[in-house]
Amino acid sequence: MVLRYDVIAKEIFLSSSIPLNLDIERYFNHHKMMNRIRAFEETAATANADGLVLGAIHLSIGQEAIASGVCQNLEKDDFLLSTHRGHGHTLAKGANPQSMMLELLGRRGGICKGKGGSMHIADFSVGMLGANGVVSANINIASGAAHAIKLKGGNNISCCIFGDGAINRGPFLEGLNWAGVFKLPVLFVCEKNGFASTTVTEAMTSGEGGKQRAQSLGIPAEEVDGNDIVEVDECVRQNIEEIRSGGGPRFILCNTYRLHGHTASDPALYREQKDVDEAWRNDPISKCRDLLKNAGVLDEDLEGHQTDALSEMRAIYDEAKQAPWPELQLAYEDVQDSGDPREEAF
């Protein structure tokens, strides 16, 4: 889409104190992606309420700036390892939302043939090597993917996104230490959304948290406002440049807030409504939209991002509802090359 401006607003913006070199088109694209992520999540929540997504799904509503800011800075051949809250990351890495939605519904054509569901979303064709149902497990795997890059001599990198709860499991120590010892091209991104399931993460975290822990392992670490797409985007871009030029692993802590419950069906009654209301005022999509509006981008085009995204995802959902279940013999496929999995059963 061609960028269209409100000329007067643009003039005011250019003469204001906001950075002059802001690449408006870049944030216009982020705005679009963030809206697509939100629309995907809202549609998935509907599908869950409709009883068509049967397993637990974890929505990333409120965390879209991190997904877009991190993943849109990755190249197609860069690897991405994500979490149980990984729809947004996957979409922003370039996966097809239609095959993602089919996977959530467990239908034929699902990106993992209906065998993984939400928590195992992956799309190897765009370098997305998987969400993970085990908190923290992808940290070691991401370091290992980077290890393969080093052994093979590529210029791509590996990126691992995980939650603030994940820093309390062993793989955080082992995987970051590994990346540091072998000077691997990995970007670690921690989404500090305040919660680990129903628990306030800080209540179960000793010391100052992920950034300081990473630094103690000799990994350069920064902290950004994860709801500010400009901050996330710039920090990620710089760090990726340093990683690509052989600088070894980097860590970015993104402060954000989980606007919905832990799962789509969690009413999250363990927190104060006023805190949630407050957090909504810091919604990353609204912030990005305000920024672009101030820069003179036509509001109707920004509005269009939202409505287009919703109709895209609704259409995808409507189609997915009609899709058949996977072929039954798939239950026995992709287990392993050796041995017949049907033996000795029933």
Next chain:
Amino acid sequence: MTVMTYADAAKAALAEEMRRDPLVWAVGEDLGRGGVFGQYKGLVEEFGSERISDAPISEAAIMGASVGAAMAGTRPVVEMRFADFALCAVDELVNQAAKARYMLGGQTNVPMVIREPMGIWRSSAAQHSQSLESWYTHIPGLVVVVPSTPADNKGLLKSAIRSDDPVVYLEHKNIWGIKGEVPDEDILLPFGKARIEREGADISIVSWSAQLHVASEAAENLQTKGISAEVIDLRTLWPWDKEAVFSSVEKTGRLLVTHESVSVGGFGAEIAATVSEHMFKALKHPVRRCAAPRVPISYAPPLEDMIRVTATNIVDVATIMMDSGN
């Protein structure tokens, strides 16, 4: 043919595969100095420290990083040092390596070999002596290999490295030094193909790994009592060679399974159940197991020996099976 030890045969296999395929690499604690049992000695000099890589004492990272490195196109050989320590990396093996191909809908496979030295090794006590092979057979996605001879340790390790499945490769610590003839050429032993160690007509004795040698000794002793025992080395437990066991039982009508690991829930139970389901009519006597009691392994030699299944134990059980048969 060259006479070499069980340890050196594995080293030869790894070296050959690393020369053949630049994507094969090995990683584990202390590998740069040859590994704790010397099974990597000299390899770092040939292949360099990137491909014979040291690792921090981070079993979960050794396993987990190897899963990632396998998904990203290399073929890691993971050294766990002692099978017991692989338990620090159960998630990485069971939830990640074994499941990735299936749960990601076949978008990847995880070609890695997990070498786990196992078994009783004089006075190593409860955390350095276990044989947990039956656990792994319970996990869809894994291949389980239990070599007993130098030749097999070469041929099976080479196949394991070329396999696109994650392979749990259990070498027995007590037989690192045994010698045998090993083919010099590129031998690849198929998984699921047993080896008849010794032919016999009266009773079939099935075993694997170091216990195979105990079974052979028992067969030798039984011979002096006029009992002809057939000894079968399964070599791999998943897949396992049912055909070899069935045709032996067809011939002898008696089956005894012996393993060093605990009897309860051991792989002997799987073999006994399978033979009972499929070959009940061929059996002249109920299937028997000779395996360890369900106690941890002791430190003091006499206590350690208490739970070891000896050739005498096997002879005694086999003799009873012969006497009480039809």
